[in-house]
Amino acid sequence: MPSKIRENTKMIKGNPAPDADIQWEPAGEFTPGLVSVIMPNLNGAAFLAEAIESVTAQSYSNFELLIADDGSTDKSLPIIAAAMKQDSRIRLLSAPQARQGAAQARNRAIAAAVGEYIAFLDSDDIWCPSKLDQQISLLNEKKIHCCHGSYKTMDTNGVPFNLVNATKHVTLSNMKSYNHIGNLTGIYRCAAIGKFFQKSIGHEDYEMWIRILHHTDSIAVLSPIAHYRMHGHNVSGNKLRSALWTFQVHRNAFGLTSACSSFIPYALQALSKRK
Numbered sequence: 001m002p003s004k005i006r007e008n009t010k011m012i013k014g015n016p017a018p019d020a021d022i023q024w025e026p027a028g029e030f031t032p033g034l035v036s037v038i039m040p041n042l043n044g045a046a047f048l049a050e051a052i053e054s055v056t057a058q059s060y061s062n063f064e065l066l067i068a069d070d071g072s073t074d075k076s077l078p079i080i081a082a083a084m085k086q087d088s089r090i091r092l093l094s095a096p097q098a099r100q101g102a103a104q105a106r107n108r109a110i111a112a113a114v115g116e117y118i119a120f121l122d123s124d125d126i127w128c129p130s131k132l133d134q135q136i137s138l139l140n141e142k143k144i145h146c147c148h149g150s151y152k153t154m155d156t157n158g159v160p161f162n163l164v165n166a167t168k169h170v171t172l173s174n175m176k177s178y179n180h181i182g183n184l185t186g187i188y189r190c191a192a193i194g195k196f197f198q199k200s201i202g203h204e205d206y207e208m209w210i211r212i213l214h215h216t217d218s219i220a221v222l223s224p225i226a227h228y229r230m231h232g233h234n235v236s237g238n239k240l241r242s243a244l245w246t247f248q249v250h251r252n253a254f255g256l257t258s259a260c261s262s263f264i265p266y267a268l269q270a271l272s273k274r275k
Contacts, residue, residue, distance in 0.1 A: 023197055023211065027190045029114065035063040035132055035187070036113030037121060040105035042070040044123035045079055047229060050158070051123045052083045052090070060132035065090045066109035067123075071098025076123075103198040110195050118195065119187040120205070124229045126158075127184070131225040135187050142219050145192045146212055149185040149221035156231050164228075166220035172213040175253075179206040179246075181218060184226045188212055203249050210253045 037055055041048060055065050067080055069092060077092075084090045093108050102122075110118060117136070121127060135147040148170065152160040170180040183205035188196075193215040198204040209218075 023199070024194050025197075026194050027192075030116050030191045031114050032116050032191075033062050033136075034115035035060070035117045035119055035136070036109070036115030036190075037063050037065045037119050038106050038109040038113070039065060039067045039121050039123055040070060040102045040109070041067055041072060041076055041080075041123040042099065042102070042105070043072045043074040043076060045072070045075040047124040048076055048079050049083070051121060051126055052079075054126035054128075055121065056083075056087050056089070057129050058127065058132045059130050060136055063089060063132065064113070064115060066093060066112055067091065068093045068105035068109040069095060070100060070102070070105045071095050101200050103200045103204040107197045110197055113190070113195070116189060116191040117187055118190045120183050121226075122184065124231070125184045126227045126229075128225050128227075131185075131221075132187070134221045134223075134225060138219055138221060139187070139189060144219050145189040145216035146181075146218035147187050147221065148181040148218050149225040150223060151182050151185050151226040151228055152224050153230050154227045156229065158227070158229075160227060163224060166222060168220050168222065170213065170218040170220070172210065175206075175210050175213055179203070179209065181205075181209045182226070182228065183209075184228055185221075186218075188216070188218075192216075201249070203246060206246070207249045207253065210249070 039051065039055075044051075052065065052067075055063065067090065069076060069080070080090070080092050084092065091112070093112060095105065095108070106120070117139075119132065131149070135149065139145070139147050148166055150166040151164050153162040153164065154160045164182060166182075166185070167174065167180045174180055186205075186209060193212065196208050196212050198208045201207060
């Protein structure tokens with residue numbers, strides 16, 4: 001059942017991440033229509049301002065941007081402070097200790113979120129201006145609780161070079177063959193299905209979307225709605241390491257036999273796609 005409606009969006013800064021063993025909790029009080037945008041950051045000053053601007057420029061204006069900093073030592077904090085002065089929808093969540101990892105940073109923001117919806121954007125990626133507008137409209141039209149979309153990869157200068165086409169309708173079964181939900185495009189209605197926290201593992205987003213799809217299918221916006229930046233710091237860039245992470249996610253989610261049978265088609269698809 002939907003949780004009690006929250007009447008305002010003011011939140012307490014510095015909410016700790018939930019215990020590492022907690023993977024889900026009810027949404028609690030929420031603000032109808034509000035999208036809680038989850039943005040982890042660690043020394044992301046080079047691209048951070050552009051990522052923030054892509055959120056504040058959304059045609060759908062009912063959002064809160066929760067930036068969970070993981071102990072940055074570059075110019076990230078001044079960039080965030082300047083953005084907060086210009087836009088009251090932006091909040092900073094500082095880490096209780098530095099370098100807990102992207103999953104724990106996202107979890108602090110998820111715990112603090114008060115929106116009806118939760119969406120994700122890393123501090124080096126960008127959204128297209130109508131991203132949220134298109135997804136909220138589609139979620140309401142299809143009466144479904146999860147949405148993803150196509151996106152473009154780009155280089156460090158922001159020049160697009162590849163289109164990753166989204167699968168129109170994704171079920172739990174589809175996730176055995178490939179991760180069909182690019183994290184920067186994913187959004188889900190936590191007011192209906194609760195909050196899902198990420199594990200501190202490789203491909204933590206893939207594992208989280210599998211758990212979400214136990215409760216709902218996901219519908220796609222087929223046109224590109226985001227840009228994923230490719231550079232040397234992307235954690236999924238090492239193909240062998242990425243493959244091992246994928247196998248572990250498969251094994252834990254679907255069992256060893258299923259993991260062995262599904263990993264080969266997954267690997268074949270991964271050769272033609274880059275997340």
